[in-house]
Amino acid sequence: MVTIIKKLxxxxxCFLIIDQxxxxxxDLCRDQxxxxxxxxxxxxxxxxxxxxxxxxxxxxxxxYNPFVIEDSLKVTAWNASRGGQxxxxxxxxxxxxxxxxxxxxxxxxxxxSMLEHRRFLAEAGFLRPFYQGHPEIQPIxxxxxxxxxxxxxxxxxxxxxxxxxxxxxxxxxGLDGRREDKGWKPRDGRIHEIFLRDTTEIVKDTEPLNEGxxxxxxxIAKTFKEKGSRLFIVVSPNYQIxxxxxxxxxxxxxxxxxxxxxxxxxxxxxxxxRNPDFFIDPDHLNRQGSTYFTKKLIGEIRPxxxxxx
Amino acid sequence: xxxxxIDFAIFLPIVFVLYWFVTNRNLKLQNAxxxxxxxxFYGWWDWRFLSLIAFSSVVDxxxxxxxxxxxxxxxxxxxxxxxxxxxxxxxxxxxYFNFFTESFxxxxxxFGSEINARTLNIVLPVGISFYTFQTLSYTIDIYRKNIxxxxxxxxxxxFVSFFPQLVxxxxxxxxxxxxxxxxxxxxxxxxxxxxxxxxxxxLFMKVAxxxxxxxxxxxxxxxxxxxxxxxxxxxxxxFAVQIYCDFAGYSLIAIGCAQMFGFDLMENFRRPYFSxxxxxxxxxxxxxxxxxxxxxxxxxxxxxxxxxxRNYLNLFVTFTISGLWHGANWTFVAWGALHGAFQCVEKGxxxxxxxxxxxxxxxxxxFLFTCVAWVxxxxxxxxxxxxxxxxxxxxxxxxxxxGDKGMFAFSILGMGILFANDYVQEYRPKFRxxxxxxxxxxxxxxxxxxxxxxxxxxxxGSQFIYFQF
Numbered sequence: 038m039v040t041i042i043k044k045l046x047x048x049x050x051c052f053l054i055i056d057q058x059x060x061x062x063x064d065l066c067r068d069q070x071x072x073x074x075x076x077x078x079x080x081x082x083x084x085x086x087x088x089x090x091x092x093x094x095x096x097x098x099x100x101y102n103p104f105v106i107e108d109s110l111k112v113t114a115w116n117a118s119r120g121g122q123x124x125x126x127x128x129x130x131x132x133x134x135x136x137x138x139x140x141x142x143x144x145x146x147x148x149x150s151m152l153e154h155r156r157f158l159a160e161a162g163f164l165r166p167f168y169q170g171h172p173e174i175q176p177i178x179x180x181x182x183x184x185x186x187x188x189x190x191x192x193x194x195x196x197x198x199x200x201x202x203x204x205x206x207x208x209x210x211g212l213d214g215r216r217e218d219k220g221w222k223p224r225d226g227r228i229h230e231i232f233l234r235d236t237t238e239i240v241k242d243t244e245p246l247n248e249g250x251x252x253x254x255x256x257i258a259k260t261f262k263e264k265g266s267r268l269f270i271v272v273s274p275n276y277q278i279x280x281x282x283x284x285x286x287x288x289x290x291x292x293x294x295x296x297x298x299x300x301x302x303x304x305x306x307x308x309x310x311r312n313p314d315f316f317i318d319p320d321h322l323n324r325q326g327s328t329y330f331t332k333k334l335i336g337e338i339r340p341x342x343x344x345x346x
Numbered sequence: 347x348x349x350x351x352i353d354f355a356i357f358l359p360i361v362f363v364l365y366w367f368v369t370n371r372n373l374k375l376q377n378a379x380x381x382x383x384x385x386x387f388y389g390w391w392d393w394r395f396l397s398l399i400a401f402s403s404v405v406d407x408x409x410x411x412x413x414x415x416x417x418x419x420x421x422x423x424x425x426x427x428x429x430x431x432x433x434x435x436x437x438x439x440x441x442y443f444n445f446f447t448e449s450f451x452x453x454x455x456x457f458g459s460e461i462n463a464r465t466l467n468i469v470l471p472v473g474i475s476f477y478t479f480q481t482l483s484y485t486i487d488i489y490r491k492n493i494x495x496x497x498x499x500x501x502x503x504x505f506v507s508f509f510p511q512l513v514x515x516x517x518x519x520x521x522x523x524x525x526x527x528x529x530x531x532x533x534x535x536x537x538x539x540x541x542x543x544x545x546x547x548x549l550f551m552k553v554a555x556x557x558x559x560x561x562x563x564x565x566x567x568x569x570x571x572x573x574x575x576x577x578x579x580x581x582x583x584x585f586a587v588q589i590y591c592d593f594a595g596y597s598l599i600a601i602g603c604a605q606m607f608g609f610d611l612m613e614n615f616r617r618p619y620f621s622x623x624x625x626x627x628x629x630x631x632x633x634x635x636x637x638x639x640x641x642x643x644x645x646x647x648x649x650x651x652x653x654x655x656r657n658y659l660n661l662f663v664t665f666t667i668s669g670l671w672h673g674a675n676w677t678f679v680a681w682g683a684l685h686g687a688f689q690c691v692e693k694g695x696x697x698x699x700x701x702x703x704x705x706x707x708x709x710x711x712x713f714l715f716t717c718v719a720w721v722x723x724x725x726x727x728x729x730x731x732x733x734x735x736x737x738x739x740x741x742x743x744x745x746x747x748x749g750d751k752g753m754f755a756f757s758i759l760g761m762g763i764l765f766a767n768d769y770v771q772e773y774r775p776k777f778r779x780x781x782x783x784x785x786x787x788x789x790x791x792x793x794x795x796x797x798x799x800x801x802x803x804x805x806x807g808s809q810f811i812y813f814q815f
Contacts, residue, residue, distance in 0.1 A: 201752030
């Protein structure tokens with residue numbers, strides 16, 4: 038028994054040494070990343086100081102052109118959205134930003150049925166490489182599991198499965214979002230013909246709201262407002278999907294009204310949702326669509342800003 | 347409790363220390379302790395179903411004892427029926443009630459009559475198919491006078507509920523496992539060391555290969571209307587490896603875990619995808635189940651000591667039933683029937699052919715046909731399976747969907763390591779890494795596997811596929 042315990046101890050020590058050494062290397066890769074998702078997240082959490090911040094999932098990442106915002110409003114803008122993420126990620130990014138400064142304007146992209154589904158908590162595990170250096174995001178990641186705080190002591194666990202996207206920007210630049218695009222991921226091209234349709238689907242969800250998602254959304258929205266940011270909640274368009282009467286949108290209307298937060302719904306904008314030239318796939322706008330949509334949005338935001346001054 | 351959960355990572359060392367330090371001087375204490383921890387292990391999932399295991403154990407223990415006192419074959423048979431009805435009754439109710447009710451109603455509606463199928467909201471007890479078959483084999487073997495019944499209730503209860511193999515096998519025979527509960531276990535460094543290595547490799551197969559592949563497979567099969575034939579073909583190959591790693595990984599963890607407590611469980615998988623015939627495949631895949639069906643279904647049906655036509659029918663029926671054992675869905679039945687048909691064709695036509703086919707080509711062909719059958723196993727219904735096969739063979743398309751390219755790359759990497767290991771074990775055993783004669787190689791392999799598992803494993807607490815069976 039003593040022999041086996043000794044051998045297991047030796048293996049454990051060796052493993053921990055390798056783990057910490059690998060962690061140093063991976064931290065370096067993360068911190069020096071020339072572009073891509075880790076550069077973007079690091080900037081969002083640590084160095085962003087832009088006047089306007091856009092937060093959302095992949096729709097947020099592709100649909101909002103920060104250059105249009107900068108030119109129109111004469112401000113600086115940063116798109117902090119991240120594909121495949123949900124409210125826990127938005128919350129973590131909010132904590133990282135508000136920990137350092139208060140943006141003047143925040144555009145929060147909410148999807149038409151986002152508050153009816155799960156919270157996408159597991160997906161926020163994407164932020165694990167930043168766990169150790171960012172106490173402000175730890176409470177959110179700790180919700181993934183009770184043992185998260187112990188797991189993340191292992192550097193290899195924090196970087197689990199991240200290596201491809203962590204190392205690729207060193208070999209091929211610009212594939213995962215270019216630094217000069219300010220967090221925006223513009224896509225050129227047009228929606229594939231297999232997705233083309235003549236009819237518009239009117240979404241009539243009846244699913245109940247997810248209490249956890251609603252609570253997290255309310256926390257994010259109210260915190261931005263309390264801190265002094267001008268918050269705009271936006272529902273962006275999808276191709277041939279008309280969303281105007283979902284439980285999420287109905288809830289957003291009530292919430293926006295009672296908290297005096299502007300709500301800009303574009304998922305019912307038939308000039309956009311019926312135009313395939315604006316889309317790269319059914320859920321995301323292409324460069325042209327994104328630029329058009331952002332201009333239209335700024336056209337709505339500008340008078341609201343002026344009115345409040 | 348799942349082997350790949352943090353709960354088990356805490357449970358196992360505690361049980362291990364108590365077993366070897368507290369209960370190591372008394373056999374009855376050792377067996378009682380194993381029953382206790384096995385019930386905790388099972389009850390962690392749902393304590394209510396402990397009553398099923400306990401009831402099955404009591405019934406089979408008493409039936410076994412009573413049967414040994416009787417010489418009258420009619421009375422012995424009656425007792426056997428008691429055991430069969432109770433055990434298969436539980437299995438039939440919990441696993442197949444809704445399936446048969448719905449199928450019955452569908453059959454009526456096919457002929458123009460509508461009947462209302464009343465299904466029940468039944469939770470399937472984890473591992474019921476495994477422990478039911480294990481206890482059944484005990485009673486049948488006593489009936490056949492192959493074994494003597496045990497009079498040691500503690501040993502028998504420990505045999506039925508032994509936690510390493512309780513929920514997903516290997517399905518042990520009483521003749522092999524039960525006697526191991528009759529003597530006090532002595533700690534052996536070699537046994538524990540071998541056991542830990544098996545567990546490590548099993549964990550690698552599960553979290554670093556199977557669960558990684560599952561992400562891609564789910565993406566493709568979960569959205570079958572969006573993908574090309576090439577993507578389906580790749581997803582099917584991935585699924586073939588996924589299910590192998592999922593189940594063989596579980597079996598290895600179970601075998602390794604049992605070995606740490608001084609028990610020897612039977613080998614359940616022996617690199618099945620290196621098989622050159624279907625017969626060989628089934629002597630390497632889920633060995634404990636295929637031998638169970640051979641001994642308790644195929645041979646009682648007449649086996650191969652009957653006419654050729656009847657022999658083929660026996661093969662086909664045995665594999666079809668084996669398919670149904672895997673799940674209450676026609677897809678599993680189709681999967682089993684396909685394998686039955688493959689075996690019949692192989693036995694009836696191919697065995698007699700005198701064409702020289704290179705071994706590697708035979709292995710590739712067997713793998714290919716196995717993959718065709720896996721489509722049925724993975725699909726949600728027969729319609730989807732047919733659509734996927736049709737798409738693969740008639741509309742391959744030109745683009746492969748990679749999904750997340752990082753995940754795809756790690757899937758390939760994991761399969762590469764798995765293939766290299768299996769190849770070495772099969773053809774170059776002296777180069778085996780985990781059991782290499784050089785301690786430095788063994789040590790480096792262990793550390794590498796740990797690093798790989800932590801760095802590239804999937805830790806979403808996913809279940810083992812075979813738990814549902």
